[in-house]
Amino acid sequence: MQRDVSIGARLDRLPLSGFHWRLLGLIAAGMYFDSFDIYIAGTVLAAMVHSGESTLGQNATFVSVTFIGMMTGAWLSGVLGDRFGRRFCYQFNLGIYGFASIAAALAPSIYWLIFFRLVMGIGMGAEIVVGYGTLSEFIPANWRGRFGTILNLIINTSLFLSTFLGWLIVPQYGWRWMFAIAGCGALFVWFLRKSMPESPRWLASRGRADEARQIVERIEAACGSHADRTASATASLTREFHESDSNDTGRLGDLFSRRLLTRTITAITVLVALFTVNYAFVSWIPTFLVKQGHSVSNSLGITALMFAGGPVGSLIAFVLAERVGRKWGIVLFSLVCAGFGFAYPFAQSAVAITALGFAITAGIYVLSSFSVATYVPELFPTELRLRGSGLANTVGRAVSIVVPYAVASAFMRFGISGVLTLIVGALLIQALIVGVFGAETKHRSLESIAADATGAQALEGSARAAAE
Known part of the structure; x- marks a missing residue:
């Protein structure tokens, strides 16, 4: 059907x-x-x-x-x-x-x-x-x-x-x-x-099209809009978003199929990187400051100023989400955060430490807004959207259990430079994988994004058939 x-x-x-x-x-x-x-x-x-x-x-x-x-x-x-x-x-x-x-x-x-x-x-x-x-x-x-x-x-x-x-x-x-x-x-x-x-x-993905249409009609009425049900009005949209279906509504194993494997890897990468950077920096920064010789009171004050970058980062993401797009936004701010992270160990004054910490925090919240809030759910077709997001979140949470031990070990061996190396490494890997494998989702319907993967697989199959 x-x-x-x-x-x-x-x-x-x-x-x-x-x-x-x-x-x-x-x-x-x-x-x-x-x-x-x-x-x-x-x-x-x-x-x-x-x-x-x-x-x-x-x-x-x-x-x-x-x-x-x-x-x-x-x-x-x-x-x-x-x-x-x-x-x-x-x-x-x-x-x-x-x-x-x-x-x-x-x-x-x-x-x-x-x-x-x-x-x-x-x-x-x-x-x-x-x-x-x-x-x-x-x-x-x-x-x-x-x-x-x-x-x-x-x-x-x-x-x-x-x-x-x-x-x-x-x-x-x-x-x-x-x-x-x-x-x-x-x-x-x-x-x-x-x-x-x-x-x-x-x-609709479960074959319950009548129920889906009834809900859409109620939403259209609530929005003061009425659908044009003529064939000519929907024909071009149907061609654009056409996607074949079968009686199969999606299995967990499909996330590792040829058509979705790169998207699954991309989703896991961005959430692992986000949780790693967040827990390595945001959760540990007061401890780092104390270890660097700041008093507890002073470290908490600096931390509060750094964390003010969080709302600023969310506002930056709001402005750029539909301009830069999620894919290139993640790549760009991964590199920006990596640059600030590289500079952080060289900061000596409280003002410089606070300013760089503010910038890193803002960058982390930009990445959070782009990745977990928007990009990961967009990568998967409807019948697998929550399973794909759930798998990526599960792996990210599992890694976040290990991160505190990795951070503590890096800090004890190499100091703040070791921790920042861990953070910068995660950001650079994220930028590379999203830049190479990530799909751009800006201004595109979810059906069109999903059809990209299916279309790529179909083209691959056609090419093989022609060769044979």
């Missing part, structure tokens, strides 16, 4: 409207509480050690199970989201996360808290895969990159809110309220999200 390719074309022709902004708000709200809960860990664990409810070893276990849960969630969300739908998956994982957070607030001991954190981690790891993937399937091609960067910016502001509320609440009312806030917020968003429609692109 032929996939109803007009579904994607009609979604891409829609004018930007309140529907798209409401969708962004609902997805962002769920992902915001997800990120909020990740960032409250430091405040909660410090308070528990201070009160004698936990030890450093138990805190380490808490952090470890968080990563294990997120790895598991990223993997499961890919499988479940492509099989049962985006709507099922984002409601299921948000419900798991919300109830587990409430249970964590009532945990009778650190051991129960660690268990509930594992369950919460599954929901948190799933949300980042489903959220970005779902958003990409609704937003018109000319705005898809910018919406991804806006979502990334909103999510990252949770660092400030979680830190501020931790300072305000934990000393007075205890750590349990932090989990209660996250859990109640997640469940409230779960209720609001019940009004979100299923992805028409996913429905």
Whole structure:
């Protein structure tokens, strides 16, 4: 059968409207509480050690199970989201996360808290895969990159809110309220999200074209737009986005097939590089500054100024997402960050250290907006979008478990230069692989991007047949 390719074309022709902004708000709200809960860990664990409810070893276990849960969630969300739908998956994982957070607030001991954190981690790891993937399937091609960067910016502001509320609440009312806030917020968003429609692109990929068309018609009505259903209006779009289909709706093994292997490698590379650079620099910079002779107070002050580059980076990504494009944006800012990283060990004054740290942080957030928020979900066809994103996130999370040990070893042997070599190396490898193998996705429909891989494979097969 032929996939109803007009579904994607009609979604891409829609004018930007309140529907798209409401969708962004609902997805962002769920992902915001997800990120909020990740960032409250430091405040909660410090308070528990201070009160004698936990030890450093138990805190380490808490952090470890968080990563294990997120790895598991990223993997499961890919499988479940492509099989049962985006709507099922984002409601299921948000419900798991919300109830587990409430249970964590009532945990009778650190051991129960660690268990509930594992369950919460599954929901948190799933949300980042489903959220970005779902958003990409609704937003018109000319705005898809910018919406991804806006979502990334909103999510990252949770660092400030979680830190501020931790300072305000934990000393007075205890750590349990932090989990209660996250859990109640997640469940409230779960209720609001019940009004979100299923992805028409996913429905069409599963052969449920009538349901997909009905949803698209409702979206068109909400946007004040009406589809031109004449054959002449859709013929050119059908030719442009034509993609053959079979009864197979996509298998995990297809990610390693000839047509998608380079995209799978590209997606894994950008997330491994992002998590490596983020955890190697952002998470360790206060420790580096202290080791370099700065006082704790001074190092925290410098770090705060450096991290102000985060929102700036997200805004830069918003401006450039639909101008430079995601592929060349990743290549460009990988090289820019590598240049700043190379210069960082030579900085002597506090002003120079702060300025370079600010620039590196901004560059990291540009890469985050381009890669995890936009580029990775765009690389895969609809029937494999969440599995591809889930696999890349799973590998990235697995590497992030190892990164702290690599950073500590590099710092002890070679100092800050060793750590920066690790970071620069990851950035240069990313620039090379994305530059050589990456597909450009700017201003292109998801169907057109997917058809590139299929078309390349078809041309290859035709050439072989002709040779024979």
